[in-house]
Amino acid sequence: MRSKTQTDGAARIGIHKVASHARVSIATVSRTINHVPTVNPVLAARVWKSVAELNYVPNTQARALVSGKSKLFGLIISEITNPFFPELIQEFERAAVARGYEILIGSTNYEPEKMELCARRMLERNVDGVAIMTFGFEESLLDRFAGEDIPVVFIDVTPRHPRSSNLQVDYRAGIYEGVQHLAVLGHRKIGFISGPLRLGSAETRKLAFLDCLRCAGIKPQSAWLVEGDHTLDGGRDAMQRILQLPEWPTAIMCSNDMTAIGVQHALFEADLKVPADFSLIGFDDIHLAEYTIPPLTTVRMSCKDLAQGAVTSLLANMESTQSRFETRSKINTRLIVRQTTGLPKMSSAI
Amino acid sequence: MRSKTQTDGAARIGIHKVASHARVSIATVSRTINHVPTVNPVLAARVWKSVAELNYVPNTQARALVSGKSKLFGLIISEITNPFFPELIQEFERAAVARGYEILIGSTNYEPEKMELCARRMLERNVDGVAIMTFGFEESLLDRFAGEDIPVVFIDVTPRHPRSSNLQVDYRAGIYEGVQHLAVLGHRKIGFISGPLRLGSAETRKLAFLDCLRCAGIKPQSAWLVEGDHTLDGGRDAMQRILQLPEWPTAIMCSNDMTAIGVQHALFEADLKVPADFSLIGFDDIHLAEYTIPPLTTVRMSCKDLAQGAVTSLLANMESTQSRFETRSKINTRLIVRQTTGLPKMSSAI
DNA sequence: TCCTGGATGGTAAACGTTTTCCAAACTATG
């Protein structure tokens, strides 16, 4: 109970005060601000006037408590420090806020225990849905949400759970364009720096690359397939490892743009030039890709489509009373040619 | 009211069920999970066991409603797309979550109306405190929060409001080091690309630069003081404007790193070399600064200090019963020399 | 043995909404 008369300066005003100020009942105020059509326009006007005068702001927690809907979406990402995710967050937030939802962000930093913590945080706050945009997959996590009947949306993975949907990214199309582009330029020795392979999507990208290579009639060299971790440092380290190999590829494709930027840096340190010594292709097309030196040729994956797709399927899954499976939508990718690709270096050309 | 028996698979279990499962009263459960010391250890053990078995998760909204504390901090930033802010968010989140707080992010994108919207969102969610890390200042915003007696923390600006504190960044120290560094190399013609000047902090940085220039005995040239907007595009455009000038500076300082990366790009497009043709210094020292080509010399401002300082003073301000003013703390800056600075170009040297 | 007091558990009110159900008032029809 609150002590005495609550001497705090501005005790938060509630629907109650608005009602008495507008000389109507509490119910009328509630109906007015929720736009129930049957309210008498005269009373409604009085209510809105009082709302404005008293600077009334509805208390979302009380609302959530009674309605059972928190109007909150969880957004779980890998790493907020990778510019791809802020771009994704921005679009996700835009889509969510437009529909009256707030968003709760959790970054896993690729650590399973942080993932668990994120899930718990979201459960406590009673999120109405969760978008797992981490390009990886934690079975345990999913169970928690499924147990509470909370809609979940994933990228790539197709879990067999109620109220979950997934966004299918067509990695192959963009990667195929990239490989073709390199092949046309004359490259036959193409390396690939993947993301952390325990991430399902990273594996998928690598497999798509391998497949595209085969389509182009190129035999993949396992030494040129190195695992990175989708960070700047990881890209740099991976490239340094490649540079220690007895034979070098003439072109490198990367699992994301941050990796590619790391590669550019490793090449800079080794006094090698892009695209003269190495051609380079990234993935994601973050805004920064246009600003690297030289500007990065990369495969664009629209994070706007991703974000909007996620919000849309979350919403759809909430509305449907019955638990349904697999609301799939496809996300396209395509090559954006800039200046990190060119003819292969003579000494290494076929 | 809920319909009939709520046929939803797993109706959220509450403290009530835990109580009956552990054969104690709900009060005992509440006290146990809130670690009230007077609970009989035997009962406490039973409670914890039930909590684990039933997978009970407390409902934060109900908690918030009765306690009046939402355990939620608002974090208002300019633009999530600028990598400085994700780094800040990461630190802020870390500090907040460690203390049991959740964070609500709002980006203003420099638009006043979005600022207003953010404030309203935070008010609705009943945040316990707001960190305005937007390096700008909106009087109206502040009033809203002050009216509800919500603690606020700012950067730089020193508003005269109850329950607000501010973090004072010592821009001058780092900028001074930067100017000295350039002066020692022989630069006398130094330009500055500022942030949007209606942002208080951007103005402050520019003033600090001007002051440092004077200390180094250099007369500022107003043509070389151009306004950017703290984005990549803004930096590029600003540099392009400078390149159209009849006389060029030999070095450029930027109000943030994104601007500097934009400048590098403009220079690349104009086939000018850094640092051969222009020396360049950024500000912030985002992680990416180490990875530009060539790596960017920049002034480091610790966003960890910033974030932790913000959380700490928010917390301090909440605990103090009386409204108090000005919990100041100082944030240091210092120059990190990398490879974008060198001797001035001969033709322009003094 | 009885009473007092300290510990500890239980009951119920309160937080600020939404929403169901009912009552009242008005409209239209016979």
Add this chain to the structure above:
DNA sequence: CATAGTTTGGAAAACGTTTACCATCCAGGA
């Protein structure tokens, strides 16, 4: 003019907690 039907407003319950207050129980002192 009366009655049925249709709006529209109001009272009260419910959401899941915390916590003030009260009841109970046990130990120790008189």
